[in-house]
Amino acid sequence: MLSAELNTTLQGIAQKLDPESEKGKALSHFLDKGFPTSKWEEWKYTSLKDFNGIDRNWFPKGNSNLPVSADWAELIIRSSDAYLSIEKPSSNEGMEVLSFDEFIQKCPEFQEIWSDKKPILDQNSLYDLNVALAPQHTVLWIKKDVEISKAILHQYQVNSTEKSSSVQSRLLIYLEEGAKVSLMEQQTSTGSADILSNFVQEIFVSKGAQFTYLKDQDFQQGVSHIDHTFIYQAEGSQVDTFTFSLNASLIRNNLHFYIEGSQVVSNLNGLYVPGENQLMDSHTVVDHRMPHAESNELYKGVLLGNATGVFNGKIFVRQDAQKTNAFQSCRNVLASTRATMNTKPQLEIWADDVKCSHGTTTGQLNEEALFYMRSRGISLPAARTLLLLAFVQEVINKVEHPVLRESLTEKIIAKIQQSVDLSN
Amino acid sequence: MLSIKNLHASIGEKEILRGIDLEVKAGEVHAIMGPNGSGKSTLASVLAGREDYEVTEGTVQFLGKDLLDLAPEARAAEGIFLAFQYPVEIPGVSTTNFLKSAVNEIRKYRGEDPMDAVQFLKMFKEKMAYVNIDQSLLSRALNEGFSGGEKKRNEIFQMAVLDPKLAILDETDSGLDIDALRIVAEGVNKLKSPNNATIVVTHYQRLLDYIVPDYVHVLYKGRIVKSGTKELALELEERGYDWIKSEVDQ
Ligand SMILES: Nc1ncnc2c1ncn2[C@@H]1O[C@H](COP(=O)(O)OP(=O)(O)O)[C@@H](O)[C@H]1O
Ligand SMILES: [Mg+2]
Numbered sequence: 001m002l003s004a005e006l007n008t009t010l011q012g013i014a015q016k017l018d019p020e021s022e023k024g025k026a027l028s029h030f031l032d033k034g035f036p037t038s039k040w041e042e043w044k045y046t047s048l049k050d051f052n053g054i055d056r057n058w059f060p061k062g063n064s065n066l067p068v069s070a071d072w073a074e075l076i077i078r079s080s081d082a083y084l085s086i087e088k089p090s091s092n093e094g095m096e097v098l099s100f101d102e103f104i105q106k107c108p109e110f111q112e113i114w115s116d117k118k119p120i121l122d123q124n125s126l127y128d129l130n131v132a133l134a135p136q137h138t139v140l141w142i143k144k145d146v147e148i149s150k151a152i153l154h155q156y157q158v159n160s161t162e163k164s165s166s167v168q169s170r171l172l173i174y175l176e177e178g179a180k181v182s183l184m185e186q187q188t189s190t191g192s193a194d195i196l197s198n199f200v201q202e203i204f205v206s207k208g209a210q211f212t213y214l215k216d217q218d219f220q221q222g223v224s225h226i227d228h229t230f231i232y233q234a235e236g237s238q239v240d241t242f243t244f245s246l247n248a249s250l251i252r253n254n255l256h257f258y259i260e261g262s263q264v265v266s267n268l269n270g271l272y273v274p275g276e277n278q279l280m281d282s283h284t285v286v287d288h289r290m291p292h293a294e295s296n297e298l299y300k301g302v303l304l305g306n307a308t309g310v311f312n313g314k315i316f317v318r319q320d321a322q323k324t325n326a327f328q329s330c331r332n333v334l335a336s337t338r339a340t341m342n343t344k345p346q347l348e349i350w351a352d353d354v355k356c357s358h359g360t361t362t363g364q365l366n367e368e369a370l371f372y373m374r375s376r377g378i379s380l381p382a383a384r385t386l387l388l389l390a391f392v393q394e395v396i397n398k399v400e401h402p403v404l405r406e407s408l409t410e411k412i413i414a415k416i417q418q419s420v421d422l423s424n
Numbered sequence: 425m426l427s428i429k430n431l432h433a434s435i436g437e438k439e440i441l442r443g444i445d446l447e448v449k450a451g452e453v454h455a456i457m458g459p460n461g462s463g464k465s466t467l468a469s470v471l472a473g474r475e476d477y478e479v480t481e482g483t484v485q486f487l488g489k490d491l492l493d494l495a496p497e498a499r500a501a502e503g504i505f506l507a508f509q510y511p512v513e514i515p516g517v518s519t520t521n522f523l524k525s526a527v528n529e530i531r532k533y534r535g536e537d538p539m540d541a542v543q544f545l546k547m548f549k550e551k552m553a554y555v556n557i558d559q560s561l562l563s564r565a566l567n568e569g570f571s572g573g574e575k576k577r578n579e580i581f582q583m584a585v586l587d588p589k590l591a592i593l594d595e596t597d598s599g600l601d602i603d604a605l606r607i608v609a610e611g612v613n614k615l616k617s618p619n620n621a622t623i624v625v626t627h628y629q630r631l632l633d634y635i636v637p638d639y640v641h642v643l644y645k646g647r648i649v650k651s652g653t654k655e656l657a658l659e660l661e662e663r664g665y666d667w668i669k670s671e672v673d674q
Contacts, residue, residue, distance in 0.1 A: 372512040373522070375472045376582060377500035377530040386525055390516025390565075 094146030160191030235261030503589030609634030
């Protein structure tokens with residue numbers, strides 16, 4: 001449970017909120033539950049128990065002014081400790097970046113979509129914490145049939161002060177019918193103190209719309225990042241996500257796809273490379289609520305040092321979701337004998353006419369292959385690097401954007417090469 | 425070039441090589457024959473540096489260096505090449521990328537500058553001719569889904585690129601039809617020079633019709649029990665191994 005000090009702080013915040021408001025209710029839920037511990041089934045390997053004892057600066061001020069340069073981006077937006085700035089505006093009138101209140105005024109019909117959403121929030125007290133403490137949503141709104149040909153760059157930054165801090169940030173993305181856009185997100189941090197970064201994204205993809213979302217999670221050690229990405233897909237839409245988890249003390253990704261129309265395509269790609277003293281946890285949900293849709297999930301992990309990895313992939317095929325095709329694969333390489341990986345695929349199928357397959361594997365690099373390579377003159381570290389790179393390439397190669405593909409490849413090579421375990 | 429003295433090697437509690445002596449000089453071709461399970465692949469593996477085997481006694485000198493002291497990659501850089509009896513699949517790494525790494529790692533070891541893409545292209549093209557290998561095969565993941573013949577041909581292509589001083593061919597003939605065998609053997613012969621040496625490990629004498637050995641050794645129960653010239657191989661072809669076994673087992 002929460003420590004007395006933390007409890008006092010949060011109660012103080014609660015007193016300023018209307019207990020009947022959304023925020024007030026959310027905070028009271030959080031105060032009841034606290035941070036998840038390993039006793040919670042969904043957090044078995046990713047206990048946040050210690051956070052119950054850490055009082056933080058709950059409203060840090062955004063202060064980062066890292067320079068931005070990305071010729072390839074149509075629009076650059078930045079969330080610095082949840083404070084939005086537009087770093088490079090776009091003249092394209094087919095999209096807008098605005099606050100939730102402004103958005104609802106301009107687009108009242110969204111109210112119904114918003115109140116009809118049914119996310120799965122079991123054992124997710126951090127969502128409540130986010131609702132309670134986050135400033136208004138930043139809304140990215142792409143209008144009907146608008147196709148943004150260059151990508152949008154979102155720089156998500158958390159910045160530490162002397163004291164432990166916590167950043168609660170919310171992003172809402174609304175693609176109207178037939179819209180098409182790619183969002184590239186760089187998640188980074190500055191400073192070296194301990195930060196809890198808690199980021200909620202709610203994405204509504206209307207009929208026939210197409211959305212690509214790439215996350216490059218590259219924080220400093222000391223950051224614990226909890227990511228909630230909930231994607232609601234209407235008929236005939238396609239969403240491709242790419243989640244690259246490169247650095248942080250702890251990353252927990254809750255990626256949910258709610259398939260709410262037929263002919264939907266959902267592609268989930270993920271790659272995590274945790275190293276020394278890092279934990280990376282991917283909890284994915286693909287909820288087939290409507291028939292004739294397909295989902296493909298390809299996750300890979302390379303675990304270095306004493307890293308811990310977690311993959312929990314849930315696929316629900318509801319009774320109405322006949323003719324569903326759902327595919328899931330999670331493959332991991334333990335590049336060190338000190339690393340551990342916990343995998344759990346979970347399929348729950350209530351429809352009878354469906355095709356589902358899943359497979360998870362965790363293994364070491366093949367010793368025979370390593371000897372073969374060494375016998376041709378390739379040193380052990382180089383041989384390991386080559387095999388690991390070949391392993392991760394499958395996911396990286398799916399990224400269409402050449403600049404991002406290269407920068408990800410370089411960062412991953414550097415991280416693998418740095419790993420001390422390669423040479424022994 | 426290579427001097428093996430009283431070499432003993434075991435795996436676990438089991439002694440497999442039980443006192444091998446062998447001298448190989450530059451320009452020579454040695455054939456090592458012997459029944460299945462006699463230790464031929466073990467000898468080849470120990471020379472290449474496979475760590476599963478423990479050398480319990482004896483010495484191996486290669487060009488004046490203590491070979492047993494070197495890591496497998498250092499042996500390769502010093503000029504040893506083992507063509508595997510069972511080449512290993514390297515998922516996701518093409519032959520060309522694999523060889524670029526190998527060549528440049530070896531050059532680094534020798535203190536030479538790395539080769540660039542243009543130089544590689546030229547070199548690969550030249551060496552492809554040795555074994556009639558196709559570009560498409562070289563772009564595929566190494567050995568993955570290769571036929572037996574493609575694997576062996578690829579081994580000889582790698583040998584051509586790495587240009588070793590001592591090549592050890594472990595049952596390079598096994599699983600090959602007669603045409604593939606001829607191509608592989610021709611490749612090996614073209615690579616032969618007065619400065620390098622070859623050890624051909626084989627179970628049958630068939631390959632020796634194409635790669636003519638200067639010396640033939642028979643390995644049995646971890647020892648070289650008979651040495652001779654190529655006539656010995658012909659005799660083995662005719663009479664089998666039983667007469668040698670019974671001579672030794674007496
Ligand atoms: N990795 C191993 N583990 C246990 N026994 C082995 C291993 N490798 C080889 N041996 C044994 O050593 C002996 C020699 O094997 P090998 O060198 O492969 O013979 P050859 O190549 O002459 O057929 C055989 O009895 C074989 O079973
Ligand atoms: Mg053998």
